[in-house]
Amino acid sequence: MKINVMQDVLQANDKIAEDNRQIFRKNRNFVINLMSSPGAGKTLLLEKTAEMLAGKLRLGVIVGDVETTRDADRISKFGIPTIQLTTGNACHLDANMVAHALPHLKLDEIDILVVENVGNLVCPAEFIIGEDHKVMILSVTEGDEKPLKYPLMFHESKLMLINKIDLIQYTNFNLDEAKANARKINPDIDIIEISCINGTGLDRWISWLTDHYQLKQKGLSNA
Amino acid sequence: MHEMGIAQNILDIVVATAQKEGATRITRINLLAGELRAIEPLQLTFCFAIVAKDTIADGAFLNIEQIPVRGHCKDCNADFPIEDYIYVCPECSSSKIEITGGNELKLQDIEVE
Numbered sequence: 526m527k528i529n530v531m532q533d534v535l536q537a538n539d540k541i542a543e544d545n546r547q548i549f550r551k552n553r554n555f556v557i558n559l560m561s562s563p564g565a566g567k568t569l570l571l572e573k574t575a576e577m578l579a580g581k582l583r584l585g586v587i588v589g590d591v592e593t594t595r596d597a598d599r600i601s602k603f604g605i606p607t608i609q610l611t612t613g614n615a616c617h618l619d620a621n622m623v624a625h626a627l628p629h630l631k632l633d634e635i636d637i638l639v640v641e642n643v644g645n646l647v648c649p650a651e652f653i654i655g656e657d658h659k660v661m662i663l664s665v666t667e668g669d670e671k672p673l674k675y676p677l678m679f680h681e682s683k684l685m686l687i688n689k690i691d692l693i694q695y696t697n698f699n700l701d702e703a704k705a706n707a708r709k710i711n712p713d714i715d716i717i718e719i720s721c722i723n724g725t726g727l728d729r730w731i732s733w734l735t736d737h738y739q740l741k742q743k744g745l746s747n748a
Numbered sequence: 749m750h751e752m753g754i755a756q757n758i759l760d761i762v763v764a765t766a767q768k769e770g771a772t773r774i775t776r777i778n779l780l781a782g783e784l785r786a787i788e789p790l791q792l793t794f795c796f797a798i799v800a801k802d803t804i805a806d807g808a809f810l811n812i813e814q815i816p817v818r819g820h821c822k823d824c825n826a827d828f829p830i831e832d833y834i835y836v837c838p839e840c841s842s843s844k845i846e847i848t849g850g851n852e853l854k855l856q857d858i859e860v861e
Contacts, residue, residue, distance in 0.1 A: 530855040648750035676833040677786050709834045712843035
């Protein structure tokens with residue numbers, strides 16, 4: 526006997542993501558899903574972001590890692606409310622894991638919530654968590670062909686940060702090639718070159734973040 | 749390895765669907781997987797076999813139909829297949845492309861006993 530199913534495989538995840546989204550809307554949180562491969566600089570970027578936003582906007586962080594609380598320890602030093610999710614053997618965060626972290630955060634005291642996903646260029650792009658935007662980091666030590674090899678993440682991201690730009694002279698990373706490759710996959714993607722070591726481009730990243738935070742606030746007020 | 753999480757989601761849906769119809773065994777599952785979803789069929793069938801062990805879907809054949817990526821040009825209205833993830837209209841070279849296929853991850857139907 527044949528039974529018609531016609532159901533989206535990830536509908537259970539997408540439903541929880543929508544519940545998360547409602548919670549974020551109620552608390553007026555602007556939410557970023559931050560993704561990259563391991564070692565691209567997600568945690569250092571968050572440390573710099575915490576420093577630069579201090580006294581302006583209130584940051585909160587949910588960190589996903591397979592093991593250890595090292596990243597959460599680094600970020601919470603800045604006085605930022607931080608929740609660590611250890612995923613065990615899962616290679617990405619899903620909406621359900623994020624939903625379990627939310628009761629541990631005072632969301633009404635947070636303006637921008639960054640969910641630092643597990644380091645991985647494939648799986649995190651597949652699972653929505655209720656975010657406003659996906660932001661990804663590509664570092665120059667990884668190679669300019671990555672958009673073509675891992676298209677889904679580049680396709681889903683609103684912004685690509687090209688990190689470790691201070692090291693570019695020591696690599697064969699071609700900046701124009703990397704941007705062209707990303708735009709082949711996603712013509713509308715925003716791109717900012719940064720270095721968390723010498724500070725290049727971080728002011729542009731902070732402007733992007735605050736502009737999009739304000740856009741969301743305006744949208745919520747008009748709703 | 750997002751295949752493991754996806755396999756578990758597939759199992760949850762097909763088992764619930766089969767039980768609602770009073771079936772005791774699932775023999776075949778037909779899945780539509782858009783190429784944008786980056787599903788590796790071999791890996792997904794392998795993961796599914798693991799999660800389905802000792803359930804009513806144990807041994808079920810997971811048939812994965814890959815759906816190619818398709819686009820629609822917002823400037824000249826052309827419809828075309830998108831190859832190598834290059835989002836440019838082959839007719840007018842516009843990059844204002846709407847994705848019309850290849851994003852699916854959908855269970856179509858199952859065969860049960």
